[in-house]
Amino acid sequence: MFHWLEKHPFFFAVGVFVTIAFAGLVEILPNFAQQSQPLVGTKPYSTLELAGRHVYIKNSCNACHSQLIRPFKSETDRYGHYSLSGEYAYDRPFLWGSKRTGPDLMRVGNYRTTDWHENHMKDPASVVPGSIMPGYAWMFKNEADVDTAYAEMLTVANVFSVPYNKPVPMKDGSTEVVKMGATLDEARAMALEEAKLVAADMKDQNVKDMVAAGKIPEIVAIIAYMNSLK
């Protein structure tokens, strides 16, 4: 049979394709059949948080930091409860990472504060002596891209039915609503309000001035995102 295949390239190619596709069919399809269900207490990202997530991605933070806590005592001691599938239901893309040059950040919002992040991003070694992480000075100057974040919210709400403006169940039995602006201007205004809350806890004068002038620096967005990781 193999000799025959070697003389018939078309059937050879079909044979190869079927052989390699087989594993994908068996392994991947079943998981897609059961859609990722969000865990109780998991809510979609707000506009500013999503803009911060984009800053995180833009700078490949996931190259050095994971967002996946494995079910080992050492990891739950260090980072908190191990990860559950439903917690990632709104993560497009997933940001588990494959290398921990720095610590895991899945629940960093539980144990780090806004001003800690501010100092850390400006000069990592000042808060963690011996750190090999570079500083991210430009995040204090560059403006966050709220428009693209809003475009993404609209997209996931329309295409994937992510529940913006809808009550989402919380762990204590209550519900919460993550608002999405009806227009781009409204979205920008909402993001700015959120940014003011973050900037109030920061010391950098440039950041405060920018926010007062109605601009959102990348650092404010990324801190909002990190504070949301719980």
Next chain:
Amino acid sequence: MENRPLEYDYTVAKMFMLTTVLLGAVGMLIGVILAFQLAFPELNLVLGEGLAEYTNYSRLRPLHTDAVIFGFTLSGIFATWYYVGQRVLKVSMAESGFLMFLGKLHFWLYLLVVVAVVVSLFAGVTTSKEYAEFEWPIDIAVVVVWVLFGLSIFGLIGIRREKSLYISVWYYIACFLGIAMLYLFNNMEVPTYFASGGIGNWWHSVSMYAGTNDALVEWWYGHNAVAFGFTVPIVAMIYYFLPKESGQAIYSYKLSLLSFWGLMFVYLWAGGHHLLYSTVPDWMQTMGSIFSVILILPSWGSAINMLLTMKGEWQQVAASPLIKFMVLGSTFYMFSTLEGPIQAIKSVNAIAHFTDWIVGHVHDGVLGWVGFMIMASLFHMAPRVFKREIYSKSLMAAQFWIQTVGVVLYFTSMWIAGITQGMMWRAHDEFGNLAYSFIDTVTVLHPYYTIRGIGGLLYLVGFLMFAYNIYKTMSARPVEESELQNASPMGA
């Protein structure tokens, strides 16, 4: 019908040889910079505060992986295809104006994509998915380039004179089909600009898959891009170039059949080993583990087949640096395909995952197997393509030893670093508290990071020697009149 020997046309092969050398040097240089940035963080500011955004580790890292995978390796695959394809199918590209046009289009579009990738990654335009960082416009261009590669393969097969497909062609076909399937599925994304009615950046997109599903598709792609980019086409190369260079027939046809179809069937299952202890269902993790171990069989099948091809001819290894590259490459392939399955065992993975041991594993495979085999292929091709003997044999031998020392320094330091890190993360003291803070596990790695940097630097130096040797072969040597047989002619 004219009755004269077939003249192969290497125009396109030459073009891709050029990008192999160029992008290899660039990718490896960035790699060395990254290695030293980890040991000496001040190097993130290498071009000053103003450019820190672009010289920063996190911006350069995807550029390094993509330059080496899609720049160096892919160019090498294309270059060897446009050489090997004609020869084993007994047909010249000069016979078909259409195929020649496709080949050149393939090259120029590929180059365009490379430029787009470099610009976009420097700008921080990325989807964050490892080895699939490109945003949707580039993804579409990549698909076009890939289709052109496929047309070239099947076009050449379509007009072949040799009835039966040689083993290398099987592997090139598998490379084409495998990557096509993986790339398409993993890069399914919705452009937000169009879905939102024209808001934000036009190039931004959002993944079709969320969370755990996204991770599953990404590592199904990520691991198997290694399979069909780093294993399959490189095996294609050794199956052609080792027998040619040594003048020996392949040891066993049956073994090559067994290892080919075995590899095709088993490889795709193994992707799950990247997701051990994650939120992916347990049965998939277990399958990933088991099939990774089974993968030793087809991998070692090809490697042993290659090593036994040298049976009775081992003196060639001592005599020819070119054979040295191929034989050590196969040995590194065996080493790496043993190391991978070991890391895929759940209890080992618990220590190895997220550490530098994984980085070490990737690099002993890529530097020792992929890098050596591509350079050996180019060394074999150069005298035939340029009709000149290789410029310097002693330079080649020196390069071999420098790079071998480089690879050994690289993987040994990363082994130690990774296992140290993994053990420190999980260590508890007598009261059940964590024994080390995270930063303790970072600072302890400094010496190993330095050694790794030196290993990488040695490999880069060797690669520059390779580039120089190829350049001199092209320009300095007198043109050969006679047809070259088996062993490549070399200068002193």
